[in-house]
């Protein structure tokens with residue numbers, strides 16, 4: 001199944017004092033989704049924000065909010081993120097022993113469910129839950145920080161997940177180190193949702209449209225879908 005290319009800029013590297021300008025700017029610049037990185041200082045060595053930020057961003061844009069939970073445990077907070085306005089809620093396969101239950105809960109809350117895996121986690125970790133997910137997120141950096149270098153070896157894993165999910169309605173998202181230089185390999189491997197943090201926000205709001213266009217164009221050229 002060919003799914004549309006979607007750009008999901010992450011607000012992680014934004015100036016949170018100017019979050020309105022950032023989110024409205026990304027929306028106008030052609031973001032398909034807005035990616036929100038939730039970090040707890042426990043599952044990952046950094047703390048970002050929680051449901052209140054999702055609620056604030058919800059008021060700023062009608063675009064789908066793609067909430068990437070890097071928290072353990074995740075289950076006690078799923079309802080709060082759903083109520084705050086998330087559209088897609090993604091939990092890490094490594095974040096707890098009850099992945100199946102977490103995904104069931106997200107679906108029961110009426111949201112699209114995603115499962116994420118770290119660079120060192122094999123694709124076999126998501127295979128048992130494919131019936132319960134709308135999205136598989138493949139980390140192309142070790143989670144916790146923006147601005148890290150893309151790990152090219154994950155492209156082979158993206159390819160294998162593409163084969164594993166063939167014929168299913170499942171988005172494949174790649175997250176970490178995506179730029180106009182790395183997007184072609186990611187898109188060729190089969191990722192259709194590209195998260196970009198620093199490469200999207202670089203230079204401030206007046207650069208957002210050019211930044212997103214450069215990534216989109218590079219990915220579409222690589223997959224032969226550039227009009």
Ligand SMILES: O=C(CO)[C@@H](O)[C@H](O)COP(=O)(O)O
Nearest residue numbers: 143144146147176177197198
């Ligand atoms: O989930 C994460 C990091 O853990 C990402 O979403 C980053 O926020 C993407 O930032 P860049 O690597 O594109 O700067």
Ligand SMILES: [Fe+2]
Nearest residue numbers: 037068175195
């Ligand atoms: Fe992320």
